[in-house]
Amino acid sequence: MVNIKDVAKKAGVSVTTVSRVLNNRGYIGKETRKKVEKAMADIDYSPNQIARALQKSQSYLLGVIVPDSEHPFFAELIKNIEIFAYKNNYKILICNSLDEAEKETKYIGMLKENRVDGIIMCSQTLDIEEYRKVKLPIVSFDRIMSNNIPYVGSDNFNGGTIATQHLIESGCKYLLHLSGPLDIDVLPNRRADAFKLTCMKHDIPFKVIEQEYSRKSFSFYKNYEKFIEEQVAHELAKYDGVFCSNDMLAYALYIHARKNNIHVPEQLKIVGYDYTSFTRMLQNPKLTTIKQPADRLGRELCSTLVKMIEDKEGDKPNNTIIDVELIKGETT
Structure with missing residues (x-):
């Protein structure tokens, strides 16, 4: 041989x-x-990958825990994590927590049993103290966990500011924000903070409606459709602009408006968030949205973790915030 x-x-x-x-x-x-x-x-x-792993006491495996790889944003994020991992001779194990704390706990245990070298944590169902007990290099996506766990995220506050400012500059006088649950301490909730502050700065009446996560339906679109019908529809006539926490929700809102003869953007302007392949494929309409670049986020998550694994005696990698930008479409 x-x-x-x-x-x-x-x-x-x-x-x-x-x-x-x-x-x-x-x-x-x-x-x-x-x-x-x-x-x-x-x-x-x-x-001989096995021999190399034994020699360096590494498995060259990375764990990636996400809420649901079916979601367009996380699907794109995983793809870009895998691309960077492959270039650096690592493989990834993907775990879907489905926003269940028990499942996430079991996956962390399974990854440790499979001797992964580190974990990229995109799911956020556990108390922060539980992540500190893992005793493996961890990089968090969109959540501040501790001084010893670096995080990577997009500039959520700036994204919320840009989206809200754009609606106001487009002539909106009454604004609505459709968000995820705000009782969880995660960085995407800074979008809602920015929305509120920008509205108050411009004396714009506003409201925030939170969506509770539900796994009763395994279709994200059906969950968003139900949320709009049950919690948003009766409020919609009061507003002329809506900032949605993601593009699938924004598209579901557009479909609801069209079915109910609410003209977009003449009567109702809509801004989404993410700009994934799902959004880029949409032609009717082309959504106005905030782009958080999944390619850069995936690369930074993986490169930060690899640095922690291979430079064990070095300084803790810095936290990374990635810039966002407005993509003007046909819904504003």
Whole structure:
């Protein structure tokens, strides 16, 4: 069986250089990398991942816990985490908590049993103290957990400000915000804070209606449709602008308005949040929304965790906030 020494001999480089190429560590010139990769192909060399893992006491596995990978935003986020992980020779294990604390607890235990090197935590059902007990490198998405657990998120407060300001500048006089539950201490709730402050700054009457998470239906759209029919519809005539906490909710609101002869954007203006592939595919209408870039968020989540794993003696990675931007569509 060929080994790393054979590759080095074939490529005319040192074993250390081959090791750097395999582990994507340190500076390697393009020509040198090509020589090593060609040598591996020529002699049919495949690195023994199990042996490498045992040698470095690593599994090269990352756990990713999300509320639900069916949701367009988390589907796109997972894809981008996986892309960066692959480039750095890691694989990912995906777990869906479905917003259930018991399930999330069991998944954390399962990931530890499978000796993952670290966890990207996008689900947020447990008390913060429970995450501190995990004893593995953790990076949080959109939640501040502790000084030892870095977080990555979009600029939710600025996103809420931009969305609300845009509605006001579009002529809206009475504003509504449809949010997730605000009793959970997570960064996306800063969108509601920004909405309220911007409305008060401009003396705009406003209201916030919270949606409680429910798993009775496994269709996000049906959940949003039910929320609008039961909690929003009777209030809608009072408002001429709505800022929705995500694009699927914004689209469900648009469909409800169309069914009830409420003209968008003439009578009701709508702004969403996310700008995922779901939103980009919509042509009728093209939603006005706030873009939080899932590609950059996924890359930062994965790169922060990899840094924690591979630089155990180094400083804790910084928290990262990613800029957002308004995407003007046909609903404002």
